[in-house]
Amino acid sequence: MKQKENLSFDFDFLEKLVVGIGEVSQITDIPTRQIRYWEEKQIIESLPEKEGKNRKYDYKNIKKMLLIKELLDEGYTLDSASEKIKKRMELIEKTLDKLNKKGSC
Amino acid sequence: MKQKENLSFDFDFLEKLVVGIGEVSQITDIPTRQIRYWEEKQIIESLPEKEGKNRKYDYKNIKKMLLIKELLDEGYTLDSASEKIKKRMELIEKTLDKLNKKGSC
DNA sequence: ACAAACATTGTAAATTATTTACAATTGCAA
């Protein structure tokens, strides 16, 4: 069945969104090298792709990077930033799941 | 100044969003070859990049492709689909601009 | 000042993805 359209924003889109590392860097102003480093330290985790293939990130990933970046600027360490963010990320996930079922907002 | 956060969705994000052709293909289920063809026919237009560099698309682009795809399935030609979509695209633009100023919805 | 841990950055070689251009193919309507 078709979802209700034309309202301000479709979360359908966000659900399907995937972005490569170069574009994420462009969006967030975080160097690709740093993104890879964070991933190596397991602060973030790109979508599961086959070994050697290019990393892809979803909306949640990108949102998380932006939050981490903010906290780093405030003086947090990577680990403590990651810890502090957890509740926030859960909220984002929950919001996405919920709005997803409705289709729009 | 900082925008109001934590509400259901941030349009800030959409404004900055850029996506490569491979990911657009993955999101929309339109083959990359077809996306390039549509661009060649000037049905869509990727963001301005230097000659030879990889194409990037924004939210509006992607939305347009999805609309075109729907109309093609309904039997429209590319040109007539493109024509029919115009009002719709203007609405999307206007909505984005408006919500953009508010920051969230 | 010094060490130690944390964070970032540089880079080369191999690989993956995209571009561009030329061509072939398909489907449909006059």
Added chain:
DNA sequence: TTGCAATTGTAAATAATTTACAATGTTTGT
């Protein structure tokens, strides 16, 4: 069947990413 619109195939060149190893900054505690 002829013509046009739309799509698809592909090879060579180029762009972008991955991976791994290493170097460099930065902060904190002693």
